[in-house]
Amino acid sequence: MTPESNGDRPPVAGEEARILDHEYDGIKEYDNPMPRWWVNMFWATIVFSIIYAINVGPVGSGDGWIANYEADMVAFREQHPEGAPTADASQLAALASDPSVLAHGKTVYGQMCAACHGDDGGGTIGPNLTDDYWLHGPSLPEILHTVSVGVPAKGMPAWDKMLKPEDVNAVVVYVATLRGTRPANPKAPEGALVNP
Amino acid sequence: MTAPPLRPSVTDAHMSEFDDVRPGATRLDSFTYDDAIVRKFLLATFIWGLVGMSVGLLVALQLANPVFNTELPWLSFGRLRPLHTNAVIFAFVGNAFFTGCYYSSQRLLKARMYSDFLSKFHFWGWQAIIVAAAITLPMGFTQTKEYAELEWPIDIAITVVWVAFLVNLVGTMVKRRERHLYVAIWFYVASIVTVAMLHIFNNLVIPAGLFKSYSIYAGVQDAFMQWWYGHNAVAFVLTTPFLGLMYYFLPKAAERPIYSYKLSILHFWSLIFLYIWAGPHHLHYTALPEWAATLGMIFSVMLWMPSWGGMINGLLTLRGAWHKVVEDPVLKFFVVGITAYGMATFEGPMLSVKTVSALAHYTDWIIAHVHTGALGWNGFITFGMMYWLMPRLFQTPLYSRKAAELHFWIASFGIVLYVASIYSAGVTQGLMWRAFDETGRLAYPDFVETVVKLLPMYWVRVAGGSLYIVGMLLMGWNVLMTWRNRPAQYEEPVVTAAPLSGRYVEPVPAAVPTGGARKGPIGRFAAMDWHRRWERMPIFFTVMTLVAVAVASLFEIIPTFLIRSNVPTIASVKPYTPLELAGRDLYIREGCVNCHSQMIRPLRHETERYGEYSKPGEFVYDHPFLWGSRRIGPDLARVGGKYPHLWHVRHMEDPQAITARSVMPAYPRMLSAPLDFERIQKAVDAMAMLGVPYGDAVNNAPALARAQAAEIGAEIEAQGGPAGLGDREIVAMVAYLQRLGVDATRTPAATASTAEIIAP
Secondary structure (H helix, E strand, O other), rough: HHHHHOOOOOOOOOOHHEEEEEEEEEEEEEOOOHHHHHHHHHHHHHHHHHHHOOOOOOEOOOOOOOHHHHHHHHHHHHHHOOOOOOOOHHHHHHHHHOOHHHHHHHHHHHHHHHHHHHOOOOOOOOOOOOEEOOOOOHHHHHHHHHHHOHHHHHEEOOOOOOOOOHHHHHHHHHHHHHHOOOOOOOOOOOOOEEOO | OOOOOOOOOHHHOOOOOOOOOOOOOOOOOOOOOHHHHHHHHHHHHHHHHHHHHHHHHHHHHHHHOHHHHOOOHHOOOHHHHHHHHHHHHHHHHHHHHHHHHHHHHHHHHOOOOOOOHHHHEEEEHOOOOOOOOHHHHHHHHOOOOOOOOOOOOHHHHHHHHHHHHHHHHHHHHOOOOOOOOOHHHHHHHHHHHHHHHHHHOOOOEEOOOOOOOOOOHHHHHHHHHHHHHHHHHHHHHHHHHHHHHHHHHHHHHOOOEEHHHHHHHHHHHHHHHHOOOHHHHHHHHOOOHHHHHHHHHHHHHHHHHHHHHHHHHHHHHHHOOOHHHHHHHHHHHHHHHHHHHHHHHHHHHHHHHHHHHHHHOHHHHHHHHHHHHHHHHHHEEEEEEEHHHHHHHHHOOOHHHHHHHHHHHHHHHHHHHHHHHHHHHHHHHHHHHHHHHHHHOEEOOHHHHHOOOOOOHHHHHHHHHHHHHHHHHHHHHHHHHHHHHOOOOOOOOOEOOOOOOOOOOOOOOOOOOOOOOOHHHHHHHHHOOOHHOOOOOHHHHHHHHHHHHHHHHHHHHHHHHHHHHHOOOOOOOOOOHHHHHHHHHHHOOOOOOOOOOOOOOOOHHHHHHHHHOOOHHHOOOOOOOOOOOOOOOOOOOOOOOOOOHHHHHHHHHHHHHHHOOOOOOOHHHHHOOOOOOOOOHHHHHHHHHOOOOOOOOOHHHHHHHHHHHHHHHHHHHHHOOOOOOOOOOOHHOOOOOOOHHHHHHHOOHHHHHHHHHHOO
């Protein structure tokens, strides 16, 4: 198995002198030194790891992931207070007269709300949205509040966390239009009577 | 094509040169190698490879379109995904390792395997285990812990067969006729010893029936043990055995000496010692204590160069032989395989960095990472090895070298399609999850949006995987045609070698000293002649590998179990009710954990999406833990109370009716299948044995479960749902889902009512 017999050239001058005298099933080994860059990189990762473990400056876990999270949340809440509504009453009123918004609201309703309130708003798991009885109020800002924060005790999710603001607004103005329609199988009234 | 066929190897099996001829060694042993067992393992490798990859293709299709889940329970994603991973890891890669190990060990040790019986026992035992896995996993018998899903009777069988393999190899080492152990053998032995240790300690369970058991560890500790195991299954099943194969088959095929003996020694020991620590990097930002995660990360970073040591020693061995790579499909497979190994082992340390993990964890990035390893490294080393072995084992030239070339190009193209699409899917989803809009709300609050976005990439993956399988079929045809040209009777060349004499003195110096040799203890250490002595003591060597991996393990395991502050208790966290426990078993049976995590990380986008981050104390009764590792659906850690019961009933019956674009399989049979109330007693008893405070439920679990089930059934009906669900599986499922994550935020009154259900 000399290199010459295979038409090979020894890749490094003098390397053949470094061949070890043992052989396993025809396999020989060179006694080449480990590549310098490899050894240096190995040391570098060890040094990095020690510095990281003792947490020096930017190299390390800082105050830990919980503390980092809490600091992040404080800064974030300062900028974006929790529970800010996605629209005020006048904005909602403007949206309610926009047919494209209502059409979008209908689509969102079909995807997200129909499963519990029925395709036509007649109510199944959730209450009937077409009658004059309301658990949490029929005005646009009231519906927006109910949709946004949900009614966790009864299984109505807080859609503010699950839908984009424009989707929440659109579905709210769409839901308001359901009132007074005639669903196929209306659920019995729940809540207080609110005259139109 | 004018290139000559690959040479048959009968002449390779020579052993004419004896490096062991010593004065006084007059007797020569004559013996043969057992190649029949190698042929068997080679065939099994191909068959199980095809099976494992085909199941992979099916689950890839199911992710692209849920219609492929069909109506059959045993073909749904949650049950098949573990079959895919187990088949590829233990059946395909496992058998490939055994193929190469049995062929090369005999030749490297100049001895037939210690016992033909043990060889056959190993072969047939392993195949029987695979068949058992292929039957039980689709039936829903699972421990759920990744790559350790097989239930306890199969685990025991694995232990027995594995020990038979270890005895067979160590026996061969003891009766060897080669004085020193070659580096390939070091890797084989380290792999076998370590896998035995990992397998036993991660699979300690309390049985609750023939095919049902509960991990003895709970929550944080169970997660820690699982990823100590899971990460090192990657290390000692997919990495080190294949480094051993590389060290034999690459120099044989290239006919070049190994680049550096010293590099072999250093990267071998550093690799096995450092690898063991790295597991916790799978649990960054979870409820695992951060000190453990930090250890996992820094040891992964330090692992980078030891991993690359193998790649360097492989690629530099090819110096002076690159012109052969152009002609030889075997070497082409090896070069791409080693390169894929290099990429995956750079990526591993990178992914272990906490901030990178924050983006990549739970996404397809991890899936892409493991497929670079499995398709590139394991697959291509296996294919190269099989093409090299075929003419030697079947004693006839390879039937079609052109087909082997074509296999190489098709499979390479398949890998590129697979990983390119899945890397982009992973990064895309990770970025969508964490994106906020200018109003401070999640930019993609509806989870399904982040899934639908990936579907085109999932179809590209299907194409890439299909190409890889086409290549596999091409190899199958080549195996078949080569086998048909085999001689009527295989020649069994008789090999002669001198037995080892009792007395031996190591020659000094072993080699021409390399430049810059140091003096003193460091110089003596660096000269590595101490290691040369270790290499002629196989039992000692085996024990030292075990010491290296066991000591490193204990450094992490002992503090994880003993430091109480790792898991601060939460007073309001109570055991699951018997019915909820039954629901949890259904969740386990259906493999829900393969798509849904139950672990909210302390990251703003996660708590905004899912609620308060998960605390270690919430999981103290979770035998086994169900944190998951991939979110194909949303996290469920706090799904309890989020929706009405009826929502869950409808959603399980037909997910697309609730979420139109969902890729979740439907589970309509849960609404009709009766719940086995009597079995719940066994589950509660097993839990009680593990120290879960069940009180009176130990005596009347079925009655308690029936009462709660009737109540939930009535509530479902009251919400407008179907009547008569009160004794169906679905009520247990609903009960469990409604319990998830509520304890930590529960009011004292509610806590009392739960306690009543458990211990009235």
